[in-house]
Amino acid sequence: MRAAALAGAVAAAVALALYAYRIGDAPPYVGLDEAHFANHAYSIATTGRDLSGNRLPLFIALEDPLGDKPSLPWGTTWYHPLGFYLIASVLTVAPLTEWAIRLPFAIAGVLNVVLIYLVVRRWHGHRMAAAGAALLLAMTPAHFILGRLALDYLLPLPFILLWLYCLAGLLREPSRIRAACAGLVLGAGCFSYVSSWLMMPVYAIVTAAALCVRGRRGVVALAVGFMLPIALLAPWVAFHPEMPGNIIAQYQAGEGRRSMFTAVASGSGVTAAARDAVAAYWSYFDPSFLLVYGGSSRLVSTGAVGVWPIGLVVLLAAGLMRIVRQGWTAWHAILLAGFFLAPLPAALKGEPFAIQRAVALLPFGALIATEGLVASMAHSSRVVRVAVLVAIASVPLQFSGFLRDYFGGYQPSAARALDPTAFRETASILVSALEHGGVEQVALTTPLYDVSAKWRFYCTKNGREDLLSRTRYFGGDVAELNDVPAGSFAVVESAAFAPRDGWTLVSAPESLSGERPLTLLRRQ
Numbered sequence: 001m002r003a004a005a006l007a008g009a010v011a012a013a014v015a016l017a018l019y020a021y022r023i024g025d026a027p028p029y030v031g032l033d034e035a036h037f038a039n040h041a042y043s044i045a046t047t048g049r050d051l052s053g054n055r056l057p058l059f060i061a062l063e064d065p066l067g068d069k070p071s072l073p074w075g076t077t078w079y080h081p082l083g084f085y086l087i088a089s090v091l092t093v094a095p096l097t098e099w100a101i102r103l104p105f106a107i108a109g110v111l112n113v114v115l116i117y118l119v120v121r122r123w124h125g126h127r128m129a130a131a132g133a134a135l136l137l138a139m140t141p142a143h144f145i146l147g148r149l150a151l152d153y154l155l156p157l158p159f160i161l162l163w164l165y166c167l168a169g170l171l172r173e174p175s176r177i178r179a180a181c182a183g184l185v186l187g188a189g190c191f192s193y194v195s196s197w198l199m200m201p202v203y204a205i206v207t208a209a210a211l212c213v214r215g216r217r218g219v220v221a222l223a224v225g226f227m228l229p230i231a232l233l234a235p236w237v238a239f240h241p242e243m244p245g246n247i248i249a250q251y252q253a254g255e256g257r258r259s260m261f262t263a264v265a266s267g268s269g270v271t272a273a274a275r276d277a278v279a280a281y282w283s284y285f286d287p288s289f290l291l292v293y294g295g296s297s298r299l300v301s302t303g304a305v306g307v308w309p310i311g312l313v314v315l316l317a318a319g320l321m322r323i324v325r326q327g328w329t330a331w332h333a334i335l336l337a338g339f340f341l342a343p344l345p346a347a348l349k350g351e352p353f354a355i356q357r358a359v360a361l362l363p364f365g366a367l368i369a370t371e372g373l374v375a376s377m378a379h380s381s382r383v384v385r386v387a388v389l390v391a392i393a394s395v396p397l398q399f400s401g402f403l404r405d406y407f408g409g410y411q412p413s414a415a416r417a418l419d420p421t422a423f424r425e426t427a428s429i430l431v432s433a434l435e436h437g438g439v440e441q442v443a444l445t446t447p448l449y450d451v452s453a454k455w456r457f458y459c460t461k462n463g464r465e466d467l468l469s470r471t472r473y474f475g476g477d478v479a480e481l482n483d484v485p486a487g488s489f490a491v492v493e494s495a496a497f498a499p500r501d502g503w504t505l506v507s508a509p510e511s512l513s514g515e516r517p518l519t520l521l522r523r524q
């Protein structure tokens with residue numbers, strides 16, 4: 001037992017070393033939402049309040065009193081709290097840096113790997129199968145990429161896997177305590193990511209259905225456990241009554257497609273939205289998406305590999321065949337429900353090919369593949385066993401190629417996806433120049449992809465928060481800056497830059513992708 005525990009600890013340490021390797025510079029830039037997470041988390045870690053002054057907030061309003069204050073169609077932007085508090089827990093002992101804000105998400109990724117091992121170990125009692133599940137999830141490209149970003153996309157997975165761990169015990173030996181624990185985990189998971197408000201209740205309903213089939217014992221305990229964390233909403237919404245409407249309006253905002261939420265709310269365009277929803281849903285089972293390119297966004301995919309390793313799909317097919325042949329046990333029905341319902345939030349929003357919106361596909365796919373692994377290990381055919389061994393062996397081989405690309409040729413694409421303005425280079429020049437004094441103001445172009453969040457991050461990282469009060473935001477035309485004193489700096493988009501009397505060109509920094517998106521000027 002001690003040897004197994006030691007081996008597990010070593011494996012987890014190796015996984016963490018891999019997930020955290022060069023996490024401060026790969027990806028190279030801090031993205032918009034990463035900067036928001038970092039800034040508010042730093043404020044919480046150092047003052048106990050977010051930037052808006054809310055003490056230990058349940059939800060975080062992204063407004064910055066010293067920022068550019070954009071006017072958004074949905075009003076205030078609210079984010080779920082877990083990611084902020086995870087970062088804040090690290091920043092209580094570490095400086096504000098890229099690696100510090102991303103580390104807790106790498107740890108969450110490794111926690112997912114440990115939890116899926118425990119889930120399979122508890123259900124099947126088979127260490128080899130459990131190790132196979134952990135291997136499949138750890139070496140899933142999409143899981144690795146999302147585990148290296150200071151973004152909350154991956155955070156529902158620990159709650160889903162903890163729920164499945166509780167469920168594995170609950171199905172074998174129903175009890176009110178186990179049911180309450182399962183409900184408590186799902187209720188707490190609602191605060192991990194916005195889509196969890198749809199999916200965690202769905203998982204609770206699935207659990208209740210399984211309990212009803214087995215005699216209804218624990219259904220009330222499940223509901224009570226689920227509602228305990230949700231009860232925290234009541235006092236928060238009482239003081240922030242606008243928040244639910246803001247979040248709903250924010251989630252309804254589409255990128256070129258009409259969501260079901262918007263169509264139902266307006267009572268028009270439901271048929272078109274339904275078509276988009278169906279198309280978006282099926283996109284998540286497109287073989288080219290899953291196995292070849294992983295989606296069009298370079299934020300979550302290198303474009304040279306799919307969401308899953310190819311070997312996983314061989315086992316997934318075997319797992320589905322095993323489930324069909326064995327009959328639908330409660331466990332198998334729950335795995336299938338979790339797998340096929342995973343794209344539901346993205347589909348209702350009409351957003352295809354975005355694995356960050358359907359992350360539950362990752363653990364449920366690995367768990368169904370593990371069912372195929374279990375069946376194959378006991379199969380009488382040598383051909384089947386060899387095919388499974390080849391599929392398993394292909395996973396680390398493909399993953400090693402993925403890693404070479406991830407830390408190599410993919411990085412310029414990741415930089416462009418995270419920050420197309422390459423603001424890090426401009427911020428470095430500004431902070432360096434401002435250290436020599438004689439600078440009255442910094443003027444930043446407001447339309448630059450929410451530049452104020454990134455400017456605050458780099459100022460804080462360099463210990464120059466005083467510069468924030470000397471920063472102003474403008475529309476991008478330096479003619480608006482006739483009142484700024486001599487020696488002040490202005491940042492404009494290079495595409496819109498034109499020489500103007502009274503201003504001298506300081507620099508047009510080159511990004512990692514070889515572009516020069518910004519131009520830095522100084523008032524004569």
